[in-house]
Amino acid sequence: MTVIQNFSTSLSVRCLVACFAWGLVYQFDNTVFSDETVSTQPPNVILILADDLAIGDLASQNGGISRTKNLDRLATDSASFRQAYSGSCVCAPARAALLTGRYPHRTGVVTLNMNKFPKLTQLRLDETTLADVLKSQGYATGLIGKWHLGKGAEYHPMRRGFDEFEGFSGSQELSYFRYTLDVNGNLLEVSDQYLTDDLSNRAIEFVRRHRAHPFFLHLAHYAPHRPIEAPEPRVQFFRDRGLDQTTATIYAMIESMDQGIGRLLDELEHLGLADNTIVVFASDNGPDPVPGERFNGSLRGTKYQVYEGGIRVPLFVRWPGVVPPGSRDGVAHFVDLMPTILDCCGIPIDPKLAIDGASLRPRLENPALDARPKRFFQWNRGVPNYTHNAAVLHGRWKLVRPFVTRGLKLQDSLLPPELFDLKNDPSESTDVTSNHPEIAAALEKDLAAWCDRVEADRLRPQQADGSAEH
Numbered sequence: 220m221t222v223i224q225n226f227s228t229s230l231s232v233r234c235l236v237a238c239f240a241w242g243l244v245y246q247f248d249n250t251v252f253s254d255e256t257v258s259t260q261p262p263n264v265i266l267i268l269a270d271d272l273a274i275g276d277l278a279s280q281n282g283g284i285s286r287t288k289n290l291d292r293l294a295t296d297s298a299s300f301r302q303a304y305s306g307s308c309v310c311a312p313a314r315a316a317l318l319t320g321r322y323p324h325r326t327g328v329v330t331l332n333m334n335k336f337p338k339l340t341q342l343r344l345d346e347t348t349l350a351d352v353l354k355s356q357g358y359a360t361g362l363i364g365k366w367h368l369g370k371g372a373e374y375h376p377m378r379r380g381f382d383e384f385e386g387f388s389g390s391q392e393l394s395y396f397r398y399t400l401d402v403n404g405n406l407l408e409v410s411d412q413y414l415t416d417d418l419s420n421r422a423i424e425f426v427r428r429h430r431a432h433p434f435f436l437h438l439a440h441y442a443p444h445r446p447i448e449a450p451e452p453r454v455q456f457f458r459d460r461g462l463d464q465t466t467a468t469i470y471a472m473i474e475s476m477d478q479g480i481g482r483l484l485d486e487l488e489h490l491g492l493a494d495n496t497i498v499v500f501a502s503d504n505g506p507d508p509v510p511g512e513r514f515n516g517s518l519r520g521t522k523y524q525v526y527e528g529g530i531r532v533p534l535f536v537r538w539p540g541v542v543p544p545g546s547r548d549g550v551a552h553f554v555d556l557m558p559t560i561l562d563c564c565g566i567p568i569d570p571k572l573a574i575d576g577a578s579l580r581p582r583l584e585n586p587a588l589d590a591r592p593k594r595f596f597q598w599n600r601g602v603p604n605y606t607h608n609a610a611v612l613h614g615r616w617k618l619v620r621p622f623v624t625r626g627l628k629l630q631d632s633l634l635p636p637e638l639f640d641l642k643n644d645p646s647e648s649t650d651v652t653s654n655h656p657e658i659a660a661a662l663e664k665d666l667a668a669w670c671d672r673v674e675a676d677r678l679r680p681q682q683a684d685g686s687a688e689h
């Protein structure tokens with residue numbers, strides 16, 4: 220009962236805020252806000268993120284061994300980037316890049332364990348999220364699912380631009396069949412549902428609630444992240460096809476997510492919102508090696524590594540009537556998604572945000588365009604040590620400082636960097652440094668300069684309240 224009362228209050232406040240913001244739009248545009256203007260509303264945005272989903276987990280990529288008919292259909296209806304990258308090879312930093320358009324190190328979120336490293340997993344309070352910006356423009360904003368950008372009241376998603384939150388911080392051990400949800404600040408124990416289905420249902424309800432106003436829904440699924448758990452009948456289907464228990468369960472987890480996404484897309488159609496809703500789908504990093512190996516095409520490496528297998532992700536953008544479906548060449552990166560979404564919504568970007576990415580909208584609208592901007596990656600457990608697991612990508616070339624250890628007491632790595640020609644060697648099998656020493660040297664210099672820049676930004680002075688400790 221308490222939950223319902225608080226939720227209603229929150230909803231009313233949000234409606235007031237949204238109405239106020241739209242009132243401002245009304246004044247500026249000097250137009251009458253009526254039913255006729257609904258079709259000219261800014262587009263809604265649904266940003267769906269899977270957790271540890273591999274490109275090779277999609278049925279379209281693995282010969283139909285998994286079952287992802289809704290995601291495959293979404294891909295067919297979307298601009299699908301063939302070379303899309305997460306912001307990191309692990310969860311939290313990837314999400315920081317996704318929601319700020321900036322490299323994770325700048326945001327303060329450099330590693331993933333919120334309990335061991337609370338200060339290194341908090342999105343600095345001087346960072347602005349995509350939700351902050353959309354909310355300021357009158358969008359109803361909601362996060363359903365995983366947050367992972369800081370524990371504690373100041374870092375709660377409802378303090379970081381989201382009007383509504385139905386999810387979890389990312390710090391707790393949870394079972395897909397027994398879990399605690401934070402529903403707008405109220406804790407709810409759930410033991411009679413499957414988490415993925417529950418999140419799908421809540422996403423559908425969010426869209427129904429906000430059908431009449433522009434909305435931003437960030438649906439951050441937990442699937443197929445550990446623990447590996449799925450409804451038994453779905454697991455049985457894949458076991459019967461000869462898959463081992465772990466892979467069968469992972470594919471069942473993915474099928475559950477896929478079905479929920481299908482229901483969400485159907486609901487958009489049913490509500491007449493599909494044409495004016497941008498749907499983005501991605502995964503936050505590559506497959507987790509801990510449960511066991513699984514198919515990911517020919518990509519080298521896994522989650523935790525800056526080789527392609529750790530950072531390459533599916534990326535689909537569907538916007539009917541504006542974005543022609545089909546594949547896109549060139550590089551796309553999580554830092555590009557915030558500027559892309561704001562561009563599509565007609566919202567100018569404040570230069571003070573110092574976004575690292577650039578809008579993909581030109582390439583979304585024109586499949587013939589190509590762009591391969593320089594992009595950077597780095598991750599190790601704990602305080603950054605940039606001699607480990609770092610990479611720069613530029614055009615066909617990628618320089619990698621190898622992954623040495625995930626251990627806590629890092630020593631500087633003395634391993635030499637490796638240079639790969641992704642055009643001829645997408646599997647990163649051959650170090651070609653000796654053939655192209657000048658390219659390797661230039662990229663090494665670029666990478667070193669980037670490391671210095673983002674580390675300086677990470678260590679910039681704290682907020683006056685001392686909250687952004689490092």
Ligand SMILES: [Ca+2]
Nearest residue numbers: 270271310503
């Ligand atoms: Ca992840």
